Amino acid sequence: MKQVVKNIILVVLIIALAVLPFIIKSGAEFAGADDQAEKAISTINSNYQPWFKSVWEPPSSEVESFLFALQAALGSGIVSFYLGYKKGQKSRNEVRQHDSY
Amino acid sequence: MQRAKSILLAAVYCLSVFVIFPNNVYAMHIMEGFLPMNWAAFWMIVMLPFLIMGLRSINNTIKDSPNLKMLLAMSGAFAFVLSALKIPSVTGSSSHPTGVGLGAILFGPSAMSVLGVIILIFQAVLLAHGGLTTLGANAFSMAVVGPFVSYGIYKGLQKLGVSRGICVFFAAAVGDFMTYITTSLQLALAFPSAQGGVMASAVKFMSIFAITQIPLAISEGLLTVLVFNLLSTYSSKELLALEVFSNKKHDNEVKA
Numbered sequence: 001m002k003q004v005v006k007n008i009i010l011v012v013l014i015i016a017l018a019v020l021p022f023i024i025k026s027g028a029e030f031a032g033a034d035d036q037a038e039k040a041i042s043t044i045n046s047n048y049q050p051w052f053k054s055v056w057e058p059p060s061s062e063v064e065s066f067l068f069a070l071q072a073a074l075g076s077g078i079v080s081f082y083l084g085y086k087k088g089q090k091s092r093n094e095v096r097q098h099d100s101y
Numbered sequence: 102m103q104r105a106k107s108i109l110l111a112a113v114y115c116l117s118v119f120v121i122f123p124n125n126v127y128a129m130h131i132m133e134g135f136l137p138m139n140w141a142a143f144w145m146i147v148m149l150p151f152l153i154m155g156l157r158s159i160n161n162t163i164k165d166s167p168n169l170k171m172l173l174a175m176s177g178a179f180a181f182v183l184s185a186l187k188i189p190s191v192t193g194s195s196s197h198p199t200g201v202g203l204g205a206i207l208f209g210p211s212a213m214s215v216l217g218v219i220i221l222i223f224q225a226v227l228l229a230h231g232g233l234t235t236l237g238a239n240a241f242s243m244a245v246v247g248p249f250v251s252y253g254i255y256k257g258l259q260k261l262g263v264s265r266g267i268c269v270f271f272a273a274a275v276g277d278f279m280t281y282i283t284t285s286l287q288l289a290l291a292f293p294s295a296q297g298g299v300m301a302s303a304v305k306f307m308s309i310f311a312i313t314q315i316p317l318a319i320s321e322g323l324l325t326v327l328v329f330n331l332l333s334t335y336s337s338k339e340l341l342a343l344e345v346f347s348n349k350k351h352d353n354e355v356k357a
Contacts, residue, residue, distance in 0.1 A: 003330060003334060006330065007327055007330055007331070010323050010324075010326060010327040010330075011327065013323050014320050014323050014324055014327070017188075017316055017319060017320045017323070018188050018189065018320065020191065020316075021189040021190055021191045021192075021193070021316070022189060024191055025191060025192075025193040028193030028194070029193070029194075030189040030193060030194055030195045037131075037132070037135075037288070037306070037309055037310070038132070038135070040288075040305055040306060040309055041135065041288070041292055044292045044293075044294050044295070044302055044305075045292050048137075048292070050132070050133065050134030050135050051134050051137075051138060051234075052133055052134035052232065052233070052234045053133065053134060054133045054225070054229040054232060055225075055226060055233065056226065056227070056229065057229040058227075058228065058229060064228060064229075067227055067228050068185045068187070068228065069185075071181060071182070071184075071185035071223070071224075071228075072181075072182050072185040072186060074178070074181065075178040075179065075180075075181035075182030075183075075185065076178070076182045077178075078174055078175060078177075078178035078181075079175055079178050079179050079182065079328070082171055082172065082174070082175040082178075082336075083175075083331055083332075083335060083336075085171070086332075086335040086336045087335045089335075090335050
């Protein structure tokens with residue numbers, strides 16, 4: 001099988017993995033509620049109080065999702081730049097080799 | 102062969118979905134202030150030697166071959182993207198992958214300790230995700246256990262002659278999963294149950310942190326294979342320089 005086909009299969013599988021939960025658990029909130037781990041701690045040790053607060057918290061969920069999106073965008077920008085740069089470099093080298101023959 | 106592989110992967114995923122299925126669990130790094138001070142300090146100290154080792158390793162890599170800097174930046178960026186993606190899981194809640202497996206395979210585990218810590222600081226300071234007091238513990242799970250497990254599995258499977266895609270998949274997926282197992286154990290050590298002690302707590306925290314992570318670990322494995330495929334097509338020179346393919350057969354595959 002061609003590399004491209006393999007990669008397309010991988011992409012489809014990854015997307016399926018992200019979509020599947022919505023189908024299986026259609027009623028769930030998919031919240032990242034800190035509650036669960038915090039609750040578990042308070043049932044084990046009801047006296048425990050967090051002794052340090054976050055230095056800064058995003059004032060709203062919009063700001064938070066903006067920052068998360070920014071993080072992903074910065075990262076994927078660099079990843080894509082590298083792959084594109086290398087692809088260009090490779091095809092340029094191939095052209096050069098071709099010319100020298 | 103590839104089709105058989107895909108079917109196998111899908112089967113493994115479905116199995117893991119139906120075997121374990123709790124409601125509304127939550128899986129991420131340990132929250133700010135949620136480790137007692139002595140444990141927070143303990144993990145910081147444990148983390149230090151790995152950080153120093155990592156800085157040395159990165160220095161050596163860059164000194165030997167400065168043109169690998171860009172690939173190193175890319176590996177860090179890959180982990181940066183993945184740890185920003187909160188992906189829904191079959192348990193009805195969301196969690197995020199770690200993305201450190203790729204860099205660990207390419208640059209060795211301790212290099213990723215450094216990059217992992219940078220990511221964790223970013224998330225603790227700007228996103229109130231994880232925390233500065235829990236930085237040592239979170240760094241130990243995501244930037245030490247994860248990369249070292251990934252690296253060990255990659256090298257181990259490679260020695261056994263397993264094909265490259267499978268090596269990369271298991272390295273990344275198991276590394277991701279072990280990160281959250283470590284998180285559960287860290288919490289269990291700090292909060293042993295009155296009845297059953299550390300073990301009982303460990304089971305409890307694993308049901309929160311580890312199970313949500315299973316499908317995400319599989320996703321991370323697949324994604325890492327994808328990026329690795331692209332790298333071995335377009336950037337094979339760098340991968341050869343890093344001795345990612347120790348095996349002669351693999352070398353030839355790439356050159357061909």
